[in-house]
Amino acid sequence: MPPALGGAGAQMATELLSAVDAAWLHMDRRENTADVVAVLSFADRVSMRELRPVIVRRLLAHARFRQRVVHGGPFGLGYAAWEDDPDFSLGRHLSRRRIGPGHEALQAFVGEVATEPLDPLHPLWRVHLVDRGGRGSAVVVKVHHCVGDGFALVAVLLSLVDEPPPTRRKHPQALRRPPALALVEHPGETLRAALHDPARALDVLGTSGVFAATLARLAALPADPATALKRPLSGERRVAWSGPLPLRTVRDAGQARGATVNDLLIGALTGALRAWLGATGDGVGHREVRAIVPVNLRPLDGPAALGNAFGLVFLDLPIGAATAEDRVAALHARMRELKRRPDAVVTFGVLAALGRIPVAAEQLVNAFFTSKASLVVTNVPGPPRKLHLAGHRLDDVMFWVPSPSRLALGVSILSYAGAVRVGVRADAAALPDPAGLVARFEAELAELCEPAKASAPARARASAAAPGRGDGSTVAVPAPAGAAPGPLPAAVPDPQPAAAPAPLPA
Structure with missing residues (x-):
């Protein structure tokens, strides 16, 4: 069970989860946990000696990755709060695994990670450094949705890379202050x-x-x-x-x-x-x-x-x-x-x-x-160009959100x-x-x-074309980003690659 407000951590400073973050925390079911999983793939070998300091400097710089969730509140309202984990240990969240070579072996391992629940007694994330049988490395990350949505967590993962963060593009004034x-x-x-x-x-x-x-x-x-x-x-x-x-x-x-x-x-x-x-x-x-x-x-x-x-x-x-x-x-x-x-x-x-x-x-x-x-x-x-992590080129990135x-x-x-x-x-x-x-x-x-x-x-x-079934349920989809070897021609390196679609309707 998660720790309770007023328990062992009662003397520690706490911060209530935002209402939306709490909603995603409560969506957890035993057979369907609400978490985001990501995989970062490298053609060469990444060592734990290289990855660990990156995690310490860049991931643990975010307080949420050092905090656990505690529960309590009056009238059964189920309030949840963040507090620093008094027993925080990086070894509990960062591990090394070895799997066989090939795409299927990595898919099977990521499926295992997606299935295993996170420990509610400690910060809700895990990182696995995966040795792919001498065929390169992968970093597999699992974070609970209450820590952040897919948009936020992909941004956090990309903050681990060596390149400086890109300049955010500006919106026209009309979009910023309607x-x-x-x-x-x-x-x-x-x-x-x-x-x-x-x-x-x-x-x-x-x-x-x-x-x-x-x-x-x-x-x-x-x-x-x-x-x-x-x-x-x-x-x-x-x-x-x-x-x-x-x-x-x-x-x-x-x-x-x-x-x-x-x-x-x-x-x-x-x-x-x-x-x-x-x-x-x-x-x-x-x-x-x-x-x-x-x-x-x-x-x-x-x-x-x-x-x-x-x-x-x-x-x-x-x-x-x-x-x-x-x-x-x-x-x-x-x-x-x-x-x-x-x-x-x-x-x-x-x-x-x-x-x-x-x-x-x-x-x-x-x-x-x-x-x-x-x-x-x-x-x-x-990002529109290849990035590097701890000096190693990041060849592929993929993530999966929960289906609540x-x-x-x-x-x-x-x-x-x-x-x-x-x-x-x-x-x-x-x-x-x-x-x-x-x-x-x-x-x-x-x-x-x-x-x-x-x-x-x-x-x-x-x-x-006319819009939909006429029951008001028509919608638009935010901009994509995806992947696949398959029947299309391979992507050709381009100094100015086509921009990805924006995540919101224009």
């Missing part, structure tokens, strides 16, 4: 306002009635269909990820048909799910499955900070559409529609409320909302060094072979990237 009344007159501006101040955006939404109306619309969404993705969870997680997919190739294929990188990547995922669900015996027909998509609400011109600062939107994936072009066209329209909606800020407010109610009630509300979706899809844009409550599948997209990588994390009961879904994704994306596919009729369908 007029207060614009939120009432044009609710679609709420997302932009949240980039400056999510709490202020919530205030305006509340006084204008938009918050209640949006929440009612989201609550009225029907439950997602019962497919193989809804099977009871086993607690065993398995992972897979692609090799590097050239971002420029995907971008050019999107531009040729009037679509975005996001449209093509999520279109490829939708096609892969269509094929996989068909193979499981779940008829696809004209049905859709719904994804939960995190939307970063941090100011893009501000410093990266730990904690959770994102909202959630619901995206209907058109698995019933028979062709790849039709799927991309439908997604393009739905993503465009989402840019006008304040859903991400409203769900940020819901998460904050969940973190301050009794844990049992929070779990009921969480289960209610997750019943409306079948998977999580997230993306984080990474009863959800069995999470898909992560990450850009790095001019390429896109896609990762799948799944419960073994629902998807025993995530590598098969990755392979289907690669095949779908290869088809979309064929020059002949970007025809004039395809561009016309993309611009004319």
Whole structure:
């Protein structure tokens, strides 16, 4: 059991978890823990003598990595607080492992790490230095979601590298300080306002009635269909990820048909799910499955900070559409529609409320909302050039976010060094072979990237497609970043690689 407020650590200074961080702490289930897993791969050998001082200087500089969570509070509200771990030992969190050579061995090990729960008595993270049987090294990191979301934790991991941090790009003035009344007159501006101040955006939404109306619309969404993705969870997680997919190739294929990188990547995922669900015996027909998509609400011109600062939107994936072009066209329209909606800020407010109610009630509300979706899809844009850690070139980076409550599948997209990588994390009961879904994704994306596919009729369908099923559930996806060796041409080093899509609708 986690330590309690007023126990052995009662004399130590404590700091309450933010409401949203507490919500993610309480989402833990025995069979589905809420944590983020990342892998950093190197072609050469990294020694513990080299890695340990980097962890001490750069990771432990963040107080959260030296603090544990303690529990308490009146009326069963389940308050949680951070306090310094009086028994902190780096040896408890940093270990060395040796595995066999090959991609499959690393995938199996990362799946083990994703399955093993973190120790609630101590800071909620672990780092494994992995010797890949003489075929290079990997650093596998696991951090609880209450410490930070995927956007924050990828930034923290990249702070371990040797290169100086990049200059954050500035937003136009209009995005940094939107007029207060614009939120009432044009609710679609709420997302932009949240980039400056999510709490202020919530205030305006509340006084204008938009918050209640949006929440009612989201609550009225029907439950997602019962497919193989809804099977009871086993607690065993398995992972897979692609090799590097050239971002420029995907971008050019999107531009040729009037679509975005996001449209093509999520279109490829939708096609892969269509094929996989068909193979499981779940008829696809004209049905859709719904994804939960995190939307970063941090100011893009501000410093990266730990904690959770994102909202959630619901995206209907058109698995019933028979062709790849039709799927991309439908997604393009739905993503465009989402840019006008304040859903991400409203769900940020819901998460904050969940973190301050009794844990049992929070779990009921969480289960209610997750019943409306079948998977999580997230993306984080990474650095455009190769980096180094302790003098060793970082060849590949991938991460996986949790799929909370009863959800069995999470898909992560990450850009790095001019390429896109896609990762799948799944419960073994629902998807025993995530590598098969990755392979289907690669095949779908290869088809979309064929020059002949970007025809004039395809561009016309993309611009004319109507948005979604008409129940208000249309959404947009933040910018991707992923990976895959597969049928696409290998990424070519470029001194000015194509920029990764932004993590928020423009």
